[in-house]
Amino acid sequence: MQTASTNICKIMSRSQELSEFKRGTVIGCHLCNKSTSEISLLLNIPRSAVSGIITKWKQLGTTATQPRSGKPRKMTERGQHMLKRTVRRNRQLSAESIAKDLQTLCGLQISTTLVDRELLGMGFHG
Template sequence: MQTASTYICERMAHSQELSEFKRGTVIGCHLCNKSIRDISFLLNIPQSTVSGIITKWKKLGTTATQTRSGRPRKMTERGQRMLKRTVRRNRQLSAESIVKDLQTSCLRQISTTTVHRELHRMGFHGQAAASKPYITKCNAKHWI
């Protein structure tokens, strides 16, 4: 026998979008006069999700997912291209100097954290060469 909490944990999947087919199935069951509880049990979906799908279908007439707005990026595509061009010209520049250069050309306030994040996203990582001692033949004998 399963307890209610383990049953719910088995059913719920975190941050997964339902497929268009499954959402259509929910609407089809609703049109066949099935209760939310029955639909939830049949399709193994939480009742709140079933209720949300039906409500959205009644209000908007569609089951398609809406685009998520999110916060707009601070750097535009043009700014990203300028950043990439600046770094390719001189890879020895510090983040602060890159920020000053971008702020004068873009006329926009950009933080060093934003520049670091964008550079990592583009594939630029600050890596310094490891220091290697000069090994002469005499020193090599001691290493072996």
């Protein structure tokens, strides 16, 4: 038996973006004069998501996902993997020497501050 708290957690958790097809289906239902609640029940999507899709379609004329705001990450997943491997091989290296190694290996312009921040995020301390 599920408790109310576990049920709410399942409802409240963030999920992946809706597919282009599902967003198009929402717009199709909207054009057929279905209400937001009816579309929500029909497609099993939260009402707020349905409302957001319709609003976006009315304003922009499209349901495609727009680019996110903010500065792009400088360190790629490949760079993070190489950083982790470099540190595991030799934990005595300084952040300065690690940054130089990554610049020659990956071709990325990485500062020592970024190396320190990434290592701290990975769980390496000191």
